[in-house]
Each structure stands twice: as C-alpha cells, then as structure tokens.
Amino acid sequence: MNGLTSFFQTTGEILRLFLESIYWSKSAWRSRDKVFMQMMEIGNNTLPVAALISLFIGGVLALQSGPQLAQFGIEENIGGIVGLSMVKELGPVMASILVTGRVGSAMTAEIGSMSVYDEIDALRTMDINPVRFLVMPRFLASFLTLPFLVIYMDIIGWFGGAVVSAVNPDIHVSFSVYYRNLSELVDFSDVVNGLVKAMVFGIVVSVVCCYVGLKTKGGPREIGTSVTKAVVLSFILILIFDYYITRLLMLVGLD
Amino acid sequence: MAIRTEEKESVATSKPLFKYREARPVGVRIVNLNKSFGDNHVLRDLNLEILPGETLVILGKSGSGKSVLLRHIVGLEKPDSGKILINGEDINEARSKRKYVIAMVFQSSALFNSLTVEENVALYLREHGIVKDEDAIKKIVGSVLSVVGLEGKEKVMPSELSGGMKKRVAIARALAMNPDLILFDEPTAELDPMMTRTIGDVIKNLRRHFEVTQVVVTHDVDLAFYIADRIAVLSDGKIVEVGTPEEVRKSENPVVKGFINTRFE
Numbered sequence: 001m002n003g004l005t006s007f008f009q010t011t012g013e014i015l016r017l018f019l020e021s022i023y024w025s026k027s028a029w030r031s032r033d034k035v036f037m038q039m040m041e042i043g044n045n046t047l048p049v050a051a052l053i054s055l056f057i058g059g060v061l062a063l064q065s066g067p068q069l070a071q072f073g074i075e076e077n078i079g080g081i082v083g084l085s086m087v088k089e090l091g092p093v094m095a096s097i098l099v100t101g102r103v104g105s106a107m108t109a110e111i112g113s114m115s116v117y118d119e120i121d122a123l124r125t126m127d128i129n130p131v132r133f134l135v136m137p138r139f140l141a142s143f144l145t146l147p148f149l150v151i152y153m154d155i156i157g158w159f160g161g162a163v164v165s166a167v168n169p170d171i172h173v174s175f176s177v178y179y180r181n182l183s184e185l186v187d188f189s190d191v192v193n194g195l196v197k198a199m200v201f202g203i204v205v206s207v208v209c210c211y212v213g214l215k216t217k218g219g220p221r222e223i224g225t226s227v228t229k230a231v232v233l234s235f236i237l238i239l240i241f242d243y244y245i246t247r248l249l250m251l252v253g254l255d
Numbered sequence: 256m257a258i259r260t261e262e263k264e265s266v267a268t269s270k271p272l273f274k275y276r277e278a279r280p281v282g283v284r285i286v287n288l289n290k291s292f293g294d295n296h297v298l299r300d301l302n303l304e305i306l307p308g309e310t311l312v313i314l315g316k317s318g319s320g321k322s323v324l325l326r327h328i329v330g331l332e333k334p335d336s337g338k339i340l341i342n343g344e345d346i347n348e349a350r351s352k353r354k355y356v357i358a359m360v361f362q363s364s365a366l367f368n369s370l371t372v373e374e375n376v377a378l379y380l381r382e383h384g385i386v387k388d389e390d391a392i393k394k395i396v397g398s399v400l401s402v403v404g405l406e407g408k409e410k411v412m413p414s415e416l417s418g419g420m421k422k423r424v425a426i427a428r429a430l431a432m433n434p435d436l437i438l439f440d441e442p443t444a445e446l447d448p449m450m451t452r453t454i455g456d457v458i459k460n461l462r463r464h465f466e467v468t469q470v471v472v473t474h475d476v477d478l479a480f481y482i483a484d485r486i487a488v489l490s491d492g493k494i495v496e497v498g499t500p501e502e503v504r505k506s507e508n509p510v511v512k513g514f515i516n517t518r519f520e
C-alpha cells in the first residue's frame with residue numbers, strides 16, 4: 001500500500017476509535033471502577049515526576065528571562081512571564097508528554113500484548129466490545145485526569161520560578177512581588193486555555209496509544225516496536241495539536 | 256520426570272452443576288467457504304456439516320487452515336465467499352439477533368493476564384449482567400472449575416499456572432458461558448502426554464454435564480480417535496474425508512491414510 005493511502009487509513013481509523021470511545025462512554029458509570037483505577041494509575045505514575053520536572057521548568061523559565069528583564073529594570077514582571085508560560089504552554093505540553101511516557105506507553109504495551117496473545121479475540125468471542133472494555137476507561141481517565149495534573153504542575157512550576165527569582169542575585173524578586181505580578185497577569189481565561197489543551201492532549205494520547213496497541217500483531221518484539229511507535233506518534237500529535245489549538249483559541253478570543 | 260501433583264487431580268465429577276441457562280446444541284453447515292490471505296488461498300470451497308450434539312474432530316497438518324476455519328465459525332474472520340449456517344441461519348447476517356452462544360478455547364489459551372482465574376471464568380457472566388447474584392456466580396465458577404479438575408484455584412493469577420492448567424482454565428471459561436457450541440483449537444498442543452490425556456478426558460466427559468456441540472481441531476491422531484464421534488480430515492483447504500473413527504480408519508484416501516499412519520514404528 002502506498003504511503004498516502006496508508007496515512008489516510010490510519011487517520012481514519014484513529015478518528016473512528018475516538019468516536020467509538022465517545023459512544024461507549026455511555027457505559028462509563030458501569031465501568032466506573034475501571035475508570036477510577038486508570039485515574040489512580042495515572043496519578044501514581046506521574047505525580048512525583050511531575051513535581052520534579054515542573055519545579056525545574058519553572059526554575060529555568062525564571063533563570064532564562066529574569067536577568068534579561070533585570071537589565072531593563074522590569075524584573076518584577078517575572079512572575080507573570082513564568083506564570084503564563086507555565087499555564088498556557090509548558091504545563092499542558094509537559095504533562096501530556098509525561099503521561100505519554102509513563103502511562104500511554106503502558107497502555108500500548110498492555111493492549112498490544114493482549115492483541116498478540118489472542119486476548120482481544122477472546123473478548124470478541126465473548127461478545128465483549130474491546131473498545132468499551134479496554135479503550136473507553138483509559139480514554140475517560142486520561143481526559144479527566146490531565147487537567148488536574150496540569151493545575152498541579154502549574155502550581156509547582158510557579159513555585160520553582162518564585163524560588164529562583166528570589167534566590168538568584170541577577171533577578172532578585174521577592175515572593176510577594178512575584179506572586180502579585182503573577183496574579184495580575186494570569187487571567188482565568190489563560191488557565192482555561194491550558195486546561196482545554198490538557199483535555200485534548202489527554203484524548204490524543206489515550207486514543208493513539210490504545211490504537212497502536214490494538215493494531216499490534218506478531219510477537220513480543222512487535223509489542224516493543226508498538227510502544228515506540230505510539231510514544232513518537234503521540235509526541236508529534238501533541239505538538240501539532242498544540243499549535244492548532246492555540247490558533248483556534250486565539251480566534252475565539254480565549255488567548 | 257516428576258509429574259506435578261496438582262496436575263494429577265481427577266477431572267470427572269458427578270456433582271450436579273449450576274448453570275444459568277439450558278443450552279441447546281446447534282448444528283453447523285459450512286457451504287463452499289473460501290478464504291485467502293493475499294496469494295495464500297487457505298480455504299478452498301470447503302464444505303462441512305456438524306451435527307447438533309456431536310463431538311467432531313477436525314484433523315489436519317500444521318498450517319492447513321484449521322485455526323482459520325474455527326475463526327470463521329466463531330465470527331472472527333469473514334469469508335471471501337461461501338456461507339456458514341448455524342441452525343440454518345447465516346452467521347454473518349443479523350448477528351445481533353442470534354439466540355445461540357458459541358465459546359472458543361484458543362490455541363494460546365488467551366486468558367486475561369491481569370485477571371484472576373475466577374475473574375477470567377466469570378467475565379462473560381459479569382460483563383453481560385447475565386447473572387447478577389454474586390453467590391450464583393461463585394457457584395458457577397466453582398462447578399466449571401471442578402469439571403476441569405481445578406477446584407480451589409479461583410484466586411490464582413494466570414501467570415502462576417502451567418500450560419496445561421491454563422488450557423483447563425480456558426475450557427472452564429468457555430463452559431461458564433454455557434455454550435451451545437464449543438470450539439477447541441489445538442487443546443493439547445505443547446502439552447506432555449499425561450496432560451494430553453487429562454484434557455482428552457475433560458473434553459470426552461463434558462457431554463455428561465453439558466448439552467453441547469463440540470468441534471475440536473487438532474493434529475494429534477490419537478486424541479482424535481479417543482474423543483471423536485466423527486472425524487473430518489482437512490487438507491489443501493478442503494475436507495477430504497469425514498466419518499466415524501472406524502470409517503476414517505478404513506479410508507482408502509491416500510492423504511487420510513498417510514496422515515493417520517504416520518507414526519514412529
């Protein structure tokens with residue numbers, strides 16, 4: 001099959017899996033235990049690392065822009081700069097990259113090995129829809145959990161920026177100045193902007209990772225290949241979607 | 256070689272079984288079935304009649320298309336052409352209306368590795384809300400596990416089981432569905448002779464407890480003659496012989512003779 005048709009076929013199939021996941025969300029209540037377990041899994045696997053990386057992201061944001069601002073004597077704006085970058089871009093993007101690496105890869109591995117060892121076929125022979133049984137709980141959990149993870153990372157990132165701004169002699173902005181500026185510059189709409197991205201990325205990661213898992217054929221080696229494929233594809237799509245959501249939110253005035 | 260003690264447990268029980276439905280064994284008619292994968296024409300105008308309530312064994316060489324045939328009967332593959340009729344109805348039409356239950360025991364057992372034995376066996380009942388009462392589910396699980404000689408293994412994870420035990424859990428999982436038709440794909444492949452005998456007994460004795468049509472795919476000639484009411488021989492994508500074990504043993508067809516007489520002397 002040539003590249004272009006296979007590209008359209010894959011896109012179509014991913015879209016279809018997305019729509020099926022939405023459709024099967026009607027049985028979410030019946031699967032609430034599974035959704036909840038997936039949410040716990042996302043939390044357990046990401047919260048410690050998320051804290052660490054967002055602390056450093058906030059720190060490096062302050063470190064990069066703080067001294068520059070200080071040269072022009074406008075270093076008190078550092079709070080807003082770190083705050084906005086974190087909320088609108090780095091929070092959602094880093095959170096979803098983290099979720100891809102720690103949770104999405106596990107989704108692909110788990111569902112991929114179920115495909116390889118006939119477990120998906122076994123589900124089908126028992127009239128159990130694999131999308132309802134496997135994909136929907138992961139889809140909902142990612143979609144619901146990512147916004148919270150982003151808020152958590154935003155808050156820690158802000159704090160990282162505050163510490164660096166206060167401690168670094170080239171910046172030297174106190175906590176109270178930092179946070180006052182941050183609360184002046186970061187609007188509710190900026191937070192919503194970031195959370196919309198988080199939800200979309202949550203959908204992208206879960207659908208892509210489950211899709212690649214379901215498509216896995218062959219043996220153990222193919223499971224590994226699938227995981228790599230799913231992670232790379234998720235990263236690419238996160239960044240592409242990031243651009244288009246930003247454009248879209250600008251058009252509707254939510255920027 | 257030491258035989259694991261837990262695998263020697265007897266398989267036959269005469270306790271009454273707890274069931275959620277009365278099964279009615281179905282008949283299957285396969286008409287001019289064709290299936291190709293690319294250039295590989297696996298099933299070629301295959302015709303076969305499976306009678307309600309019998310144990311039919313399909314014998315065939317490795318790669319002859321036995322698994323592909325079973326996957327068509329259970330609806331995992333769609334035919335390129337031809338029909339599969341169950342109780343006279345085409346299975347690929349009005350799938351949602353069908354009133355019969357088909358269970359399949361996969362060559363790889365295909366247990367759900369993240370679920371315990373009990374959860375594996377009860378999955379069908381729980382997911383479809385067929386049996387609401389947890390006590391009733393426990394009874395069903397307990398009774399099908401006893402049929403396969405695995406009493407008390409409810410809480411064990413599949414990863415802790417030997418290959419033969421996995422096969423038996425897979426059989427128990429199929430039985431819990433109380434199917435009208437049960438398909439076994441190579442139930443004894445990769446098992447030692449003792450375990451092959453145990454599984455053979457499980458399959459042979461199932462019809463003491465269950466009203467069911469059984470189709471067993473295998474390349475084990477001894478097993479075939481041990482459990483079959485009728486044997487069908489699959490070769491070159493066609494059924495080349497079908498009949499009772501005596502009839503097949505007397506067959507003049509060179510393919511059949513070659514297949515059933517290939518032994519170490």
Ligand SMILES: Nc1ncnc2c1ncn2[C@@H]1O[C@H](COP(=O)(O)OP(=O)(O)OP(=O)(O)O)[C@@H](O)[C@H]1O
Binds near residue numbers: 320321362
């Ligand atoms: N999904 C598939 N895609 C492509 N080819 C397939 C597929 N499934 C089966 N085949 C081919 O069909 C042929 C028959 O395969 P099948 O698995 O039915 O053999 P079998 O009789 O069950 O063998 P075994 O005893 O080794 O299990 C093989 O040549 C196999 O390569």
Ligand SMILES: [Mg+2]
Binds near residue numbers: 323441
């Ligand atoms: Mg096979």
